[in-house]
Amino acid sequence: MSESPLVPSREFVYAGLAAMRVDVRSESRQDRIDQLSYLKTVVRQAELDMVELVASLDNNGDFVELGVRPVSAVADLLRCREFEARRMVAVARAVFPTSLAGLALQPRLPATAMALAGWEIDQAHAEVIEHALRKGAAERISPEQWSTLEEQLAGLARHYRPDELAGLAARMLDRLDQDGPPPNDDEPQVNELHLSASSDGAGGRVKGRLDAATFEVLCRAVRAVLCPATDELKSLGERQADALGEICEHALDEGRLPLEGGERPHVTAILDYQWMREQARGLMFDFGGRGTAADLRTLLCDCGITPVVFDGASQPLDLGRERRCVSLAQRKAVAARDRGCAHPGCHRKPAWCQVHHIPMPLS
Known part of the structure; x- marks a missing residue:
């Protein structure tokens, strides 16, 4: 060879x-x-x-x-x-x-x-x-x-x-080369966001990518409401997720979003009658997810309630009028009293707060 x-x-x-x-x-x-x-x-x-x-x-x-x-x-x-x-x-x-x-x-x-x-x-x-x-x-x-x-x-x-x-x-x-490359106004759109609900109803996953400007806006918004690291001993990823949820909740509360089905978009909690008889151990959301009793208590603190009664075949029998648990006057009074979030160490303004019951320590 x-x-x-x-x-x-x-x-x-x-x-x-x-x-x-x-x-x-x-x-x-x-x-x-x-x-x-x-x-x-x-x-x-x-x-x-x-x-x-x-x-x-x-x-x-x-x-x-x-x-x-x-x-x-x-x-x-x-x-x-x-x-x-x-x-x-x-x-x-x-x-x-x-x-x-x-x-x-x-x-x-x-x-x-x-x-x-x-x-x-x-x-x-x-x-x-x-x-x-x-x-x-x-x-x-x-x-x-x-x-x-x-x-x-x-x-x-x-x-x-x-x-x-x-x-x-x-x-x-x-x-x-301080000016860098010339701007390209014909750059393709790179913003995309995918929301996938979990099959077991336990929330879902968020996946996507953003261009530089949109990513900067998101980072600044999340950082503005990010809780300190000592708060509840949560990781950075957990605190950033909480901050994003708070931003979205604030946007819904402000009523500045476009109409959806003839009304402002809002979170709908669906309560099963049997669950209510069992001391309200959970709830269901519009998109199929299931919430805990703690989620239910948080939503009921400051919300509008529309009672709907279904029969065994899931047909609506009675549709009541919406009523609000906390009136506008009550909210103004609480804001004037607390001047912001009443949670120890939190300095959020009243506009970013909800009216929650703070349990008193046992003597």
């Missing part, structure tokens, strides 16, 4: 490794530090040679003749991940470009190419610079700013790690 044209000979690999051997058993600390620095220089030289060889294979059409893409070929040769091979090919084309006639051209990253040739920076530094100056904000700055920035990044690469260099490059680009 013949060897693959993409697999180097073993003798060649062993000869190269033997030339790099150092004495790792040296007892001198300075010797070990010097050897480490020496090996790093050897690695940088090897990386530069690899990038130049990749550029040569790519420019000469060797990958095309073998029927493989350059990125796939490099990934197979070096047994590396495809995104690493893609970055190596990009650096090779930026540092060792050639014309269609095979003539060497001026590098797109001249300062970076010089630092690589002097074994002063790693291939990873060159990948960071190439990636930062390829698209996005780098396309919106002037050619003079682009060239100056490339020189600055190549200089910084001599003193910073690749991850630190990436952060510096992003901040420098932000300063040069």
Whole structure:
């Protein structure tokens, strides 16, 4: 079986490794530090040679003749991940470009190419610079700013790690491109919201996504009514859900929403007669969910009540008139007395409160 044209000979690999051997058993600390620095220089030289060889294979059409893409070929040769091979090919084309006639051209990253040739920076530094100056904000700055920035990044690469260099490059680009990308008035609508009731009647799930402006509005509204972390020892997710429910409840109470079926939208609690005989242990909502006795007590504190009597076949026998448990005058009196929420530690205004009975502690 013949060897693959993409697999180097073993003798060649062993000869190269033997030339790099150092004495790792040296007892001198300075010797070990010097050897480490020496090996790093050897690695940088090897990386530069690899990038130049990749550029040569790519420019000469060797990958095309073998029927493989350059990125796939490099990934197979070096047994590396495809995104690493893609970055190596990009650096090779930026540092060792050639014309269609095979003539060497001026590098797109001249300062970076010089630092690589002097074994002063790693291939990873060159990948960071190439990636930062390829698209996005780098396309919106002037050619003079682009060239100056490339020189600055190549200089910084001599003193910073690749991850630190990436952060510096992003901040420098932000300063040069303060206006950012031009606004796109034709962006597609991304707002969507899905409400799914649970099959067992225990509430439901909310799922969706929002554009930046709508998300900001929602965040500010939720944060405005968010209870403190010490309140009832609830998690952030629980408190945010409570805040969203309070916002919706306030919108219903204010009566500013459009009409629904000829009247303002409201929450309807359906009480089963048998449940009422059993000391009102629960209720049912319009959308099929079931509530607890605590939910029932909360709704009955400040609501309008319309009694409806059904027979055994669920046919309405009697429809009474709506009456309100707490009158407008009573609500005004409570608001004047308490000046807001009476719960300890809560500072909500009267407009955001409901009239609830506060149980007195047992003596």
